[in-house]
Amino acid sequence: MRRSLIALCLNVFIHHAATNADSWCYTGCEHTPDHWQDLDGSFCGGQRQSPVNILSGHVERDATLGSFSFVNFSSRNAFRAIVNTGHTAKFLLKDNEVELSGGGLNGTYSTIQLHFHWGDTEHHPGSEHAIDGHRHPMEMHIVSLKKGLSVAQALEDSAGIAVLGFFIRATEDENLSNPWSALTSYLLKNTGTEVNVTHAISIDDLIGDVNLTKYFRYMGSLTTPSCHQVVAWTVFQEPISVNKILLQQFPLKTGLTNVYRPVQDLHGRQVFSSAALLLPPSHVWCYDDNCEFSPAKWHLLPNSHCDGERQSPVNIEAKKAVKDERLDGFAFTKFDDKHVIEYITNTGHTVKFVLKEGAMEVSGGGLGHVYSALQFHFHWGSSNPNSEGSEHTLDSKRFPMEVHIVNKRKDLTLEEAVNTTTGLAVLGFFIEAATIPKSRDAAEQHEDSHDSPDDSSDESMTGSWKALSSYLAEIQSIGSRVEVTEELSLAGLLGDVDLASYYRYNGSLTTPSCNEAVIWTVFKDSIKVDRSLLTTFPNRSGFGDVFRPPQSLRGREIYTTATGGALAPAIFFLALVQLCGFLL
Template sequence: MCLPHTGLMLYIQWAPIPKHVLLLYMTDLTHTGTLHLTTDGLTWTVFNVTHHTNIFFFTLETSGLDDKMSLSSVLLCLSLGALANSAAGSDWCYSGCEHTPAHWKDIPDAFCGNKRQSPIDIVTSHVLTDHTLVNFTLTNFSSPHVIKTIENNGHTVKCNLVENEVEVSGGGLKETYSTLQLHFHWGDTEHHPGSEHLIDGHRYPMEMHIVSLKKGLTVEEAKADPEGIAVLGFFINATDDGDMSEPWSNLTSYLMNKTEPAVNITHNISISDLIENVDLTKFYRYMGSLTTPSCNEAVVWTVFQEPINIHKNLIQLFPKVTGLTNVFRPTNKLNGRQVIVSPATPLPPSPWCYDDHHGDDCEYSPSNWHLLPQSHCGKKSQSPINIETKEAMTNKHLNNFTFTKFDDKHAIKYITNTGHSVKCVLEEDMVEVSGGGLGYVYSTLQFHFHWGSESHDSGGSEHTVDTKRYPMEMHIVNKRKDLTLEEAIKTPNGLAVLGFFIETNPTSTTTSNMEAWKNLTNYLSKIQNTKTKVDFTEMISIDDLLGEVDRTAYFRYNGSLTTPSCNEAVVWTVFKESVKVDQNLMMMFPNQTKNHNVYRPKQSLNDRKIYTTAGSSVHGPIIRFLLLACLCHFNL
């Protein structure tokens, strides 16, 4: 049958049975009412148009047509424009027709061009952990009798479930959902995968969708509700090894190569059998749409991180037996939506770096840190800064600190190479800092280092003083004792960082315990690889590393973390006197870790003030030199 203006051919088969029932074969034609068909001078009046899958049943009356006509195929041409328009409006495909995915938005009453569409590419570095995404409750997923029928509907293979048997709740869903069906999306060959969602640009061979409606709603009501439908998406991965999975072997034995009425499933196959060993606590969540027309934006999407693994030969049966290939919609833009992730799902390391650390391999060097998701790096109270001593304002409230357990030689728990620094993590709830105008007691969490290159004259400190950059800088990081870390990074004074400059000793005297620094740097050869860590067994305290540095003379300002996400939550203390360390020991940091210039460039002070402790800002060694000179003069 030729539909006017569409070029679509239909075939009507005549059967010599009462009422002249016709079978009309056409993909997704939807029409009801009375039609008039004309062919070879005969007018056929068609009543009661109904359909089952892609077979349409007509009851008709004719004039001049032999009731005893033998079975034959007749090519007809429809003259009714209304039917043509209806067919064109409802017909869609993945390829080979007018309404391919790029044109689904043109389908009447469709939402496929809106802003909350699915599927998407899930970029794992951009997701946020949400602690409300708790475990699911999956009712009757393990029942072997809930998968009732299977059918090829011309777009996919769909398994229909027994009504009101299977339910989904929990997992951060606000309601209980009744599960209706599950279906599949696939590509062509093993070299052309066909999952709808992507993970960091990777497309899996297949994807299974388990579709559930909010309990108590009709299909139409659910499609109109922004959270009316919950879909669980499972990636399917192809394997070469192992036996054929019995549940999947049984399921694929029902695959059919044409659209026909649904077939009963007689094997005992449960949904849990198909999911197999996937960890259901690890999943992504976002708000989206149906991935086929009319693309209603009514879906709470759950995409599980771990794939189902089945033999590649079973995956190949889907395109091979059904004749359907590349039955997946391309990904859509997020358009400002946020993908969240369950707490059990591991996140990738941050993709940021320092300019000379990863070179061209890193997209997010310091000048682009502000582009990172959830980044504060482009705000107005950033660190580090250049401290102009003449602009520093004396503050009498900047009194002496109280350092608790800074002398404990068992406080360092382990040392690690973070890929950006060397960090020493402390035992919990042991070391504390208070006083110094802080106003709160702070628990000391860790200390780490910033340095330059292997050159002896290289600068690597983050803060500078009157534009002078020191070779290294040590940061002792403390959290307000009354806050969690998550709360602290959101609070303007949630963190207190003590910054100590490190330089080589220019005189014969020293302000630090060189043996302690030797023992510390001995660990560097054991943590040359990123993310490696070693338990700390040497008897070294923080006091040993700081030595005799004057901790009563310092600068104070409010700033941020100096690494992403650069939260503006830090009360900064930068001590005026530097720690003195042997040049060769300092060189071990870039030499052993192969990380160079691990410091953030200085940031604008903007309208912030820098404060300084009262009294002389002259460093201790200079005071001692002047005192010695006075004594010599007195002896004369």
């Protein structure tokens, strides 16, 4: 009986606290989030508020943050009822049924309820927390009270409440007949109405295969009035995957939209990562103003060359490019090999496809050395279908996307290469949106991408890009990576791009530390990709406008190939290299 009263009181405190439920809102009333601190008994103006934007470059690893111990998270009898609070959909759990401990928490906690935060549509994210400025469509909070404490005592304890936060991402791939389908069937519009849950649903069923050892930890507050600063927050890195149709049921069935609080200032608090969470080495810089080092301040980063005399990207003025007879044809080795892409990773700034070491090479093209291909990555704009995100511009025109194939001089180590003016050779390709006719279904196109001898055909190329973009859904967490098992080649992605017509200049890496070690080749002919595939990059990665603005040429010349007109396509050059190798 005592635990039931505690649960009831806690639920009241979490969503109503010291004020009436109708006296605050997210939008459309006097006390919106900016004015929550004016409510009676409110702590919403405190120095330890939640949610926050977690900047992964500022996170400190804590080896003591290990695995959790969960009791009855797998129980399919733990859910008791659902209620529309007027601010969210809240699922109440049975008393003394579910517990958690470990994970660096100071004690054992009884799980009381779970609730959700969301936006309005699939294009307007509604998670409360963000990582490096990226927010997901939804967020689930599992709320637990420290055992042995009354509600009053818990609200006086700096870690009296533990909340587990799970990002939720929308996908088109997940099955509609799953626990999330059962859960969303209970969503209701009438505020204050409580309905019993009779379906067999467990918390584990909802979490799915999320890695529960990889998480962030910080001390914060409840994210609704009265914003008591008593929460030990655990925000898991990996998102839960839920079909977008089911996610849309939350605003549709409840009538509630944009039910999330904006991120709050950390005020000097430290965010920690668990022992199992390995972050990329540097995320202190960004492309926008959501971090300390935006592009205009990249030169202030340690060991930065971003204010040098030969920075990239640049605007290429075609009429001013100087023709150079030495810019001849390239020789490519294994660019048509469908098994050289090793894995794809989310760096937090782009998606990068890493190639098998030493498998692919490029020479000729006036480079003067043989280069080993290391990786290729992309730059793009926003989720707006008409956005532009290429780094280089041509006669001030920006293209929707740009792909960079990064190559290292074969006779140098990577450390030597980034400190040598000709140490790296980057091949840049503009990417344009094109509606490619779909005369056959996706399965037939996919089959062509494996078996067709003509990789430059529209259908084969579309199949290659579909296969490539399908991996984006698997790496939505920063630092995540997935092995590439599809048969994919760079020749298949380039299609019929003319590889004999290009621009050349000396420049730099386009991301910190901007080492001026790059021989840049920017091809005149663009890759044509179906518009729907291009939008998967910002939509599935969760971030956009990942491009550096053009830099001053500072007197540098841009050269161009001397010949022009209709030249041999990419696949011809690749086939020619293979033939020569066979004859020799």
